Amino acid sequence: MKTQDFSVAITVDDAPEKVFNAINNVRGWWSQEINGNTDKLGETWRYHYKDVHAVTMKITEIVPDKRVVWNVLENHFNFTNDQTEWVNSNVIFDISEKDGKTEMRLTHQGLVPGQECYDICSNAWTGYITGSLRDLITKGQGAPNPKEN
Template identity: 50%
Template sequence: MTGTGFTTTFTVDQTRAEAFAAVLDPRGWWAEGIDGRTDEVGAEFTYAFEDVHRTRIRVTDIEPDRKVSWLVLENHFNFTQDDTEWTGTTMTFDITEADGATTVRFTHEGLVPAYECFEACSTGWTFYVATSLRNLIATGTGQPNADGRPRLDTEVAAVEATGRRAAAHA
């Protein structure tokens, strides 16, 4: 983690070009239901997970085989007091190569421990980036959320909390 955001890093034996292509395909490692283009500067896409989380993201920077950056334009969490915690934050994938190995460094700038979503979000990024994206690059198969159902314990907890809140308001 950096002083102003969450960071996770991994190294694979594949090339920077292979890592870059995988980063540009979040449907292959984050969520199959992502809607919109993710492979050109200025493009916008949306991510939604049940009623728990939805976000609209703009691709702000692409440097082939080196870097991809996103800006969160809108965000909604239903499990935090401030449901817009991600709004205005950035996500950057830096890709470097040395000694025949490629390192991908993901930073969600603005995702800080003071955020109510920090535990759930950092756990999610650790899985979807450091495990699923890594596997997509290394083996050709990621573990994206494919059915819109919770995959991680933190996702299950957020869905259950949503159900409890809905029951309390009924």
């Protein structure tokens, strides 16, 4: 049986360059609680949301206006027993032009049905991509998690 990696896509009227730049502005659409550079090949950065989720990502591929790949080095959820979920998975952003529009597809390679976090994580990714990232691209303002006190 083939595993089904989670995937979600959006289509916008904006140029691939604008979509690419928005993806790399992780503080602008995912969270303001990011430590490290999120836009350079080989960089490692860390995200956390309260005591619920913490993840360390390494940027393993950047192809301007086409693709960004993050590899998950470390991950912690406070709601799963299996703390290895996400570890060594890849978060892939593919950008392509179709019919005069730009499609951006996020595939979380390794996030599959049956994992403890699948429902929560797939819903969260869908919300961030179809809401906050889309708004950052199309309106210039996303809705990232705010900086914690």
